[in-house]
Amino acid sequence: MVTLDSFRRRLLAASLLLVAVFSSLFLLWRRDLARGEREQALERRLALMGRDVLQTVDFHRRLLQGMSHVGFDARAFDGLSPSLCxxxxxxxxxxxxxxxxxxxxxxxxxxxxxxxxxxxxxxxxxxxxxxxxxxxxxxxxxxxxxxAGFSPSALFSRQDRLRQGEWALLLSPEGRVLVSMGEASLFPFGATMPTELLLSPRSTRTWLGVLQHFLVLPLPGEDFFVAVGYPESLIWQEALDRGLAAGGAVALGALSVLILIFPLFSSVLTSLTSLSTSLVEAEGTLTRAPDPVEAMEILRELGRRELPLARFAEFQAIEVSFGRLLEAVAREGEELAGLYEEASAMEEELSDSNRRLTRAMDRLGALLDLSRETQSAGDLDGAADGVARELGRLFGSPFTAIVALRSGEPFIWSWAGRPELREELVDSLRVASPGGLFSRFSVASRQGLKFFQFPVRTLRRLVGGVVVVLPAEGDEEGLRETMEPFLSHLAGLLHSRAMFVEVKEAYHDVSIRMQVFTQAYHEETGAHLGRIGDYALLFGSELGLSDDYLSDLRAFSQLHDVGKLRVPQAILSKPSALTEEEFEIVKGHTLWGAEILGDSPWFSMARDICLGHHERWCGGGYPRGLSGEAIPLAARIVSLCDVYDALRSRRSYKPPFSHERALRIILEGDGRVEPDYFDPRLLEILRRRGDDLARLFESRPDETPQE
Known part of the structure; x- marks a missing residue:
């Protein structure tokens, strides 16, 4: 049998062991924390260095590209320091x-x-x-x-991002060290890193006898890598510096407290054991007694016992209070037993009410949070989609929809749920007037579902409605209680959309009026501009673009040559080939078009089209020499549409070409126009829908008959 003295000695030994283990774990924790902090900081430095390298290489590459296009001129490098170039x-x-x-x-x-x-x-x-x-x-x-040869400091322009002991590398695809910063002696220029290291963004390996941690970042669009790292010894050094003193202090404090309170352990342990035994007996009495009255009698007997507690004043008070407590419980037991069943029933009812109230409050809170987000959202369509999805999630609805008005006619702005229910709602909107459909709240039942229609008004004017479908057993009362305060917030969203559409239509009207100036100034007729809009709409529809995007594309594509208002007419109508100086003037119409349109965000697509419709997918276009996806999509579409219509149309310098010849020039090339000038996706659409482009061309003939 274990004596109390031997148990005390074992407890002391266990306490010392725990203190030692705690100190070791604390030190290991500090090591892991230091590693995590350093790697997070290195990840940020790695991203910044990668960005610096990409920006520097892109700057010099564009500078060399520019000189290769306009004629080499070494004076372009005069502004660069000889130490950098x-x-x-x-x-x-x-x-x-x-x-x-x-x-x-x-x-x-x-x-x-x-x-x-x-x-x-x-x-x-x-x-x-x-x-x-x-x-x-x-x-x-x-x-x-x-x-051009550049100093490595031009690529890693901010070396102060590295802390002491860290290093940074620029590596070729084969792992050869191109630039080494920081601890350069570890990775000298020309050294070759293992290729498997480049394939792992985070790895650890021994290098020159030292365990090193590597973070590797492949640079997007380039065939080289940036790597940063540090030796394992730095982590242990930081852990020791930060963690040893704190861990030791905590351990010594804990040990001191244990030593001071240990002599009181024996007496307190004995008293607590006795008190615990009495409490266990009381618990067993209450749980095992056949009825509350008998349980109360046993508690009275237990309260009269004398407990062997330590002779501390506090334990004396506990003993007296424990006896009085058991006596009081026994006196009140009879009345409590009678009220037990009634309280249980009330508790169940209150719990059920509380669950319903909590669920309703949660729904309302979620919708109010969502409404605040929609009021500040820049993307109204995305905000409407979020409302529809959230309504469906909150009420378990198989279908929800937000209905808006367009020119007084209702249409489904956003929806979530079952497509067949959407089609049913579309049919209802075709045959119902706005006032008849959402004149008041209504409920209809069919096919085991309930269809709830909530009208949405602002300033007593109907701006739309909400449709929520619930199963036949759905919570109709909870739905109405939640939706009523939310409809005023939704009215703001629908009103914002109406204002947005009104402003956008005004800008479309301005663009149409600007087209009149363009067609009156040079030989591009109104029919040509209209056809460009028709072609662009065809390509955009094939790409699956949104209705709002297609609306802007059709209107603003016809402003692609508005900058030619600043090109002399003698150049625009010249029947022979342009000189190099004249062509440079014509090329300026892309920049002048963007300048004429101004900086309004409503004209952002129109500016993209003006600036980018002479760029080439393969690069080499003007005015910025963009290529691939860097060219805005709207500009890529208008570029192909403009070339096709120019080939089909009569110009001062050429007769009109047939549809077949125009397609052959675009798809096969003729020296002046090549297929790699255009987005491959658009060329594929042209192959499939070429006949439709021909019909669009014939539907808007130019005023001058073609040969």
Missing amino acids: PFLVRTDVEGRIAESYRGPLGRGARLPLDLLSTPLAATSLLDERGRPLVVLAHPVGTEGWVV
């Missing part, structure tokens, strides 16, 4: 230097072709001091390359 040459197609503007290599020296064909490379052969340079080459047509 110490090497700049132009080579022929075989890599021999034709002109040397900066750097140690003169005319006639030959650069390796693999250095020129690599998107981004590094070498120490091009710097006078033998330092590594980052090399960027861009082809100049078929004549050769423009080659």
